[in-house]
Amino acid sequence: MHAASRATLDRLSADLDNTLTGSIEAASAGAQTGADLFEVVELLDADRTLRMALVDQTIPADRRVGLAESLLNGKVSATALEIVSSAVRSTWSNTRDLRTGLVELGRRALLRAAGAQGQKDRVGSELYQLARLLEKEPQLEMLLADRLAPADNRRDLFAKVLYGKVSSITEALALQVASRPGQRPVEGLDAVCDFAAALDGKTVARVRSVNALSDAQAEALGQKLEKIYGSAMSVHSEVDTSLLGGAVIRVRDEVIDGSTAGKLEKLRRNLA
Template sequence: MHAASRATLDQLSASLDSVLTGSDEAAAVGAQTGADLFEIVELLDDNRDLRKTLVDQGYPSDRRVGLVETLLSGQVSATALATVSAAVRSTWSDTRDLRNGLIELGRRALLRAAAAQGQKDRVGSELYQLARLLEKEPELEMLLADRLASSEDRRGLFAKVLYGKVSSITEALALQVVGRPSDRPVEGLDAVCDFAAALDGKTVARVRAVAPLSEAQSQALGQKLEKIYGSAMSVHSEVDASLLGGAVIRVRDEIIDGSTAGKLEKLRRNLA
């Protein structure tokens, strides 16, 4: 995202947080705002001329806001309308930055709602597990990434997979990812998982272990990684019996391979 757009998004994020954080109605308002912002993105995706007009600095800001209010008044929540009005009054480098900015604000609102419900950790874990599910089911991921299929069909397919298995907020976040994917669905889900952790000032540690980690083990590992990387950690793990023993840990782009399989492979290379 360009610098001007990032500055705008930072301001809008702070404003949205001030509305949602600490409010008695944060859960309901955040969930509705997030859903509405995703719907507004859909509207922009389907209307190229509207997107261009809303970022055109040659078009008076009051008229841009008036256009948004005419289109959306009575159709979305007051918080969503205020957020979008502030967005189009501000400066964006291009239509892509406006679109991505509204998506990030929608995700932010939903995750603030999850925090207000005491479900933030659950949502982060569910997003991580969904990404791992798609890694293990490449045919499903291929269908969800099929750009020849309509966004409604992709969402409908994934909704059937998710039904009754995840929280409503996780479902909303995941369906937005597959609706109009800009990356592989796995990468999109991992990006939202990272974003969820970052809202709490944390970094995601992705762990593959030969056996499930207990809560105590996850906490101890998180504390050790925090000392190494200088950041609080959100530890997500999965079982991988192929490791034979130990674990493989990925933090950002760095991999720590402490698995038995990894040690054997290193020994083979040294003997070759």
């Protein structure tokens, strides 16, 4: 994202946080706000002329805002309309940055709502597990990533997979990922998982181990990794019996391989 767009997004993010702070009711309203912002993104995706008009700095700001409000008034929440109006009044380097900004603001609103409802950890865990599910089901991910298929079809397919298995906030975040063109769904879900942790000042630690980690083990591991990386950790784990023993930990782009399989492979290379 270009510098001008990032400055706009940072300001809008702070404004959104202020709007959703102060009461549980205000924060919980973020779920509707987030869903509405995702709907606005879908509207922009379908109309290139509209996207261009809303970022065109040669058009007076009041006219850009008027255009957005004429399309959205009565169709989205007051908070979502205020955010979009403020976004349209601001400077964006291009239409892609506007779209990316509205997606991030929608995610932020939904995750703030999850925090207010005491579901933040659950949502983060569900996003992580969904990404791992798609890794194990490449055919499903291929269908969700098919650019030629309408976004509604991809969302409907994923909705059937998600139905009754995850929270409503996780579902909204995941379905929006499935509708994004040109992005692997696994990478999109992992990005939202990282974003959720970052909102709490944390870094995601992805752990594969032979046996499931207990809560105490996950907490102890998080504390050790915090000392190493200088950041609070959000530990997400999965069982991988192919490791034979031990665990593999990934933090950002760094991998710590303490698995039996990894040690055997290293031994083979040394003996070769």
